[in-house]
Amino acid sequence: MSEWHPTACMLCENNCGIEVLLSADGRHIEKVRGDESHPASKGYLCQKASRIDHYQNSIDRITHPLRRTEDGSFERVDWDTAISEVAARFAAVRDEFGGDKIFYYGGGGQGNHLPGAYGVSTQSALGGMYRSNALAQEKTGEGWVAGAMFGAYARTGDFENCEVAVFIGKNPWHSHGVARARVTLREIAKDPKRALVVFDPRRSETAELADFHIQLKPGTDAWALAALLAIFLDENIAKEDWIAEHVSGFETIRPLFSGLAIAQYCEWCGVEEAQLRALARRMAEAESVAWYEDLGVQMNRHSTLVSYLHRLCWLVTGSFGKAGAQFVVNSMRPLMNSNPSLARKSPVAGDALLGGMVPCNIIAEEILSNHPDRYRAMLIETANPAHSLADSGKFVAAMRKLEFSVVIDIAMSETARHADYILPAATQLEKPEATFFNFEFPHNYFHLRQPIMNPPADAEVLPEAEIHARIIEALGEMPEEVIGLRKTLEQQGRAAFAKAFSEASRKNPAVMRLAPVVLYRSLGATLPKTVASASALWSVAHYVASREPESLRRAGFVGEGADLGDALFDRIIESPRGLVFSVDEHEVSWDRVRTADKRIKADLEQLLPAVRDLANGPEAVTSAEFPFVLSAGERRAYTANTVFRNPDWRRKDRDGALRMCAADAVRLAIEDGGRARLRTASGETVVLVEVSDRMQPGHVSLPNGMGLDNGVAAGDVSRVGAATNELTASGHRDFFAGTPWHKMVPAQIEAA
Ligand SMILES: Nc1nc2c(c(=O)[nH]1)N[C@H]1C(S)=C(S)[C@@H](COP(=O)(O)OP(=O)(O)OC[C@H]3O[C@@H](n4cnc5c(=O)[nH]c(N)nc54)[C@H](O)[C@@H]3O)O[C@H]1N2
Numbered sequence: 001m002s003e004w005h006p007t008a009c010m011l012c013e014n015n016c017g018i019e020v021l022l023s024a025d026g027r028h029i030e031k032v033r034g035d036e037s038h039p040a041s042k043g044y045l046c047q048k049a050s051r052i053d054h055y056q057n058s059i060d061r062i063t064h065p066l067r068r069t070e071d072g073s074f075e076r077v078d079w080d081t082a083i084s085e086v087a088a089r090f091a092a093v094r095d096e097f098g099g100d101k102i103f104y105y106g107g108g109g110q111g112n113h114l115p116g117a118y119g120v121s122t123q124s125a126l127g128g129m130y131r132s133n134a135l136a137q138e139k140t141g142e143g144w145v146a147g148a149m150f151g152a153y154a155r156t157g158d159f160e161n162c163e164v165a166v167f168i169g170k171n172p173w174h175s176h177g178v179a180r181a182r183v184t185l186r187e188i189a190k191d192p193k194r195a196l197v198v199f200d201p202r203r204s205e206t207a208e209l210a211d212f213h214i215q216l217k218p219g220t221d222a223w224a225l226a227a228l229l230a231i232f233l234d235e236n237i238a239k240e241d242w243i244a245e246h247v248s249g250f251e252t253i254r255p256l257f258s259g260l261a262i263a264q265y266c267e268w269c270g271v272e273e274a275q276l277r278a279l280a281r282r283m284a285e286a287e288s289v290a291w292y293e294d295l296g297v298q299m300n301r302h303s304t305l306v307s308y309l310h311r312l313c314w315l316v317t318g319s320f321g322k323a324g325a326q327f328v329v330n331s332m333r334p335l336m337n338s339n340p341s342l343a344r345k346s347p348v349a350g351d352a353l354l355g356g357m358v359p360c361n362i363i364a365e366e367i368l369s370n371h372p373d374r375y376r377a378m379l380i381e382t383a384n385p386a387h388s389l390a391d392s393g394k395f396v397a398a399m400r401k402l403e404f405s406v407v408i409d410i411a412m413s414e415t416a417r418h419a420d421y422i423l424p425a426a427t428q429l430e431k432p433e434a435t436f437f438n439f440e441f442p443h444n445y446f447h448l449r450q451p452i453m454n455p456p457a458d459a460e461v462l463p464e465a466e467i468h469a470r471i472i473e474a475l476g477e478m479p480e481e482v483i484g485l486r487k488t489l490e491q492q493g494r495a496a497f498a499k500a501f502s503e504a505s506r507k508n509p510a511v512m513r514l515a516p517v518v519l520y521r522s523l524g525a526t527l528p529k530t531v532a533s534a535s536a537l538w539s540v541a542h543y544v545a546s547r548e549p550e551s552l553r554r555a556g557f558v559g560e561g562a563d564l565g566d567a568l569f570d571r572i573i574e575s576p577r578g579l580v581f582s583v584d585e586h587e588v589s590w591d592r593v594r595t596a597d598k599r600i601k602a603d604l605e606q607l608l609p610a611v612r613d614l615a616n617g618p619e620a621v622t623s624a625e626f627p628f629v630l631s632a633g634e635r636r637a638y639t640a641n642t643v644f645r646n647p648d649w650r651r652k653d654r655d656g657a658l659r660m661c662a663a664d665a666v667r668l669a670i671e672d673g674g675r676a677r678l679r680t681a682s683g684e685t686v687v688l689v690e691v692s693d694r695m696q697p698g699h700v701s702l703p704n705g706m707g708l709d710n711g712v713a714a715g716d717v718s719r720v721g722a723a724t725n726e727l728t729a730s731g732h733r734d735f736f737a738g739t740p741w742h743k744m745v746p747a748q749i750e751a752a
Pocket residue numbers: 011012013138168169170171172174175176177199200201202204217218219220221294295296297300631633634635636637638639640641704705743
């Protein structure tokens with residue numbers, strides 16, 4: 001076979017378009033190259049993509065439904081048995097404890113967001129209400145702040161056109177998140193008229209290119225950003241006219257920053273005041289500033305507060321709603337709801353459900369409590385929380401305490417091995433798949449990849465759409481309207497179908513509530529197999545068409561109402577290399593500000609006390625017992641969450657070394673390549689040490705996604721590297737969003 005097949009990389013949110021060459025049997029990927037015609041990546045790739053055969057041919061791949069036996073091992077069952085038993089056991093939990101006790105975790109990883117649509121249908125058919133996923137341990141604080149200030153998830157900026165680019169706790173050289181990140185970073189770095197700014201305690205690969213590397217002490221971004229804001233006011237260089245025109249509540253917060261003890265704050269965060277003043281002046285004279293915050297601050301102390309201070313920096317620099325600045329994208333489907341209401345609470349801890357999700361750090365605690373309203377069953381899909389959430393041991397104990405748990409995955413993950421049933425999904429190369437990581441602006445794109453590979457010869461795997469449709473049928477909850485809808489479609493076409501669908505939803509709310517599976521069983525039955533299990537996108541296309549018709553028209557779509565939505569859906573299923581679905585003008589971000597007065601709200605009363613508290617200085621994190629700060633989960637050249645499970649996929653750093661500076665290594669008598677015992681309040685492990693001039697004294701860093709247990713199904717378990725969350729604690733979390741402090745783990749190290 002010499003044909004190049006189009007698909008996308010599933011290792012990070014960029015989802016670069018790729019083309020792959022397959023082996024003669026169509027079961028192995030032999031070559032990978034960038035897809036020049038992809039609307040966002042335009043042929044760009046990083047070094048990880050060439051390794052994706054390790055995803056398709058995972059050493060831990062599961063190929064048959066599995067049921068836990070009395071002795072804790074798994075036995076094969078056929079699909080009919082698995083589906084009917086899973087449905088019956090969920091129904092039993094619903095009948096005894098209530099459907100709201102059935103928790104849904106996951107629904108999407110770096111490359112696949114379609115499972116989430118169908119999985120939520122199953123949960124909803126059971127009467128479930130509580131759910132969560134990885135966003136609730138990184139982005140919910142940020143999402144809430146954005147929602148409260150902008151009424152929308154205003155998140156990143158226009159790095160292609162900005163004069164000054166700012167990354168706070170973000171290392172896009174390795175983690176990407178900006179399309180064609182390395183090309184863009186190099187362009188900014190080499191242009192004398194532009195400036196690159198990085199806030200990072202490490203000299204990261206991005207920091208190395210920077211004009212301003214603000215190398216602060218770990219966990220002190222709140223003081224650095226507060227001081228930066230104070231300098232803007234102190235030197236009278238804030239964009240006051242812009243603020244007067246666009247912002248409400250600024251006068252409430254002004255006194256919190258003007259007159260602040262700048263020198264003291266700089267000392268607390270370990271930054272030269274002169275450097276911060278020079279940075280403020282550089283920003284003030286710039287035509288535009290683009291900003292991006294990520295895990296270095298979102299998984300750290302004061303994370304929600306930092307998201308807030310960061311956005312106040314946009315205001316003093318006038319960085320919103322113009323070329324080169326921050327924007328609000330027209331997303332195909334918003335990743336998170338940006339409703340700033342704090343009314344919905346989790347049932348046991350009573351924590352607010354920001355973005356509609358239970359904070360990840362409290363899930364296990366809620367289950368392990370004796371509260372009558374605790375969750376009793378879990379459906380976990382395309383996520384590996386027993387590895388990715390703080391304090392893995394606690395999560396595993398919680399899973400085992402549940403009445404019932406099901407994992408839908410392609411591999412025997414650290415989570416799957418503790419489930420009662422494991423249902424094997426088709427991989428992202430064996431079924432149609434897509435993500436809603438569409439953050440491009442002003443031209444936004446969407447990419448529905450079509451299947452290009454066959455599952456292994458004896459495998460019985462199914463796309464998630466089919467799994468959920470079957471569970472809902474076994475529960476007897478599939479709306480009977482499905483049959484009529486399908487007939488209408490076959491006999492009268494799409495326009496009549498659209499009408500019939502809205503009529504059916506009006507008569508029976510379950511049609512709308514379970515729309516993804518209803519669409520899959522009606523529309524999907526009439527579509528080619530290459531796209532059938534993506535039928536849920538039909539309602540997504542109609543939703544975006546009704547909300548932002550002008551953006552679609554600028555992208556070349558014609559029609560009104562339902563016709564416009566159908567035109568978009570048709571183009572999605574006919575574009576295996578992706579398409580531009582939305583074209584905007586920069587000013588449109590202002591229309592997407594959905595606060596009551598259409599102005600950006602600067603005074604978030606919930607966070608003002610935390611701003612005032614900064615005057616007391618940083619609290620001590622380390623102690624005599626735990627003198628180091630461990631950053632648990634750095635993105636490196638060869639890390640990719642737990643998407644790849646074979647440690648051999650790494651061309652370098654196979655063990656995932658602990659990085660520390662030379663001074664610390666000498667003091668501890670550990671050599672480069674030597675071993676160290678790493679201990680925290682939660683656990684201990686032995687790690688390989690890499691002496692690195694990127695680290696500052698007292699700060700050490702471990703990569704994410706390591707320490708997987710391979711070979712569980714074969715009964716021959718092996719592990720390479722440290723599983724970071726055996727070292728973290730669920731109680732270490734943000735006061736507001738409950739997001740974890742993974743970048744700030746007190747630790748002790750000694751030579752081993
Ligand atoms: N190669 C690779 N790329 C990935 C992934 C992957 O697994 N591997 N995962 C993807 C995912 S899920 C995500 S969410 C993104 C995350 O992307 P990033 O957030 O960029 O990744 P990290 O390396 O976790 O953290 C970024 C930086 O925060 C710094 N940092 C640590 N402590 C502090 C602090 O106190 N203050 C500041 N300002 N910085 C600090 C670290 O030194 C690090 O350089 O990456 C995505 N891309």
